Amino acid sequence: MPFAVTHILVPLILIALIRDFYLNNRPKKKKFSLHYVLIAGLAGILPDLDVAAFWILNFFGFTLEQVHKTILHSILIPLIFFLLFILLKDNKIEINRYKLKLNIIFLMLAIGSSIHLILDALFGKGFAMLYPFYNAPIGIDLIGYLPYALQKIAMPSLDAALLIIWLVYLKLRHKITDFI
Secondary structure, three states: OOOHHHHHHHHHHHHHHHHHHOHHHOOOOOOOOHHHHHHHHHHOOHHHHHHHHHHHHHHHOOOHHHHOOOHHHOOHHHHHHHHHHHHOOOOOOEEOOOOEEHHHHHHHHHHHHHHHHHHHHHHOOOEOOOOOOOOOOEOOOHHHHOOHHHHHHHHHHHHHHHHHHHHHHHHHHHOHHHHO
16 A cells, blocks of 8 residues: 555656656646646545544554545545535636635635546555445555565555656756755
């Protein structure tokens, strides 16, 4: 199962690449704020908020298996965010001083949480993606195909590789040295 760093960095990197190489290069279009990239990255960890809920529910007798990978790991959550994006598409609702559009925020939440589910399906042993309608686990478990000696270090190695990629990208594309 991917760690939190992977869940945050994958949508962060993907949306940053789309932003930098496509969205901001279109003629006569407004720039796509880096704040949206941050929101997509944070949304990548959103389905794991059920772990935080477990810390409280544990005192009431709930097990991690009863709480984790249930409703927040359902495809329903990204679909709700995407539906809100579509419903608010024509509205020009702007939030805060950065003038972020509410519909784009919902799109970033949909993308980030969808990427979380995709990563869990690829690298995990399975979870009920169609919960509460269908509880059979869905997953490929690509890590299980690795030699046993590599299985334990696969996810930490992926975290490290993604972090290095992100930092190098920031250095090359956004002049991170200005912040050092």
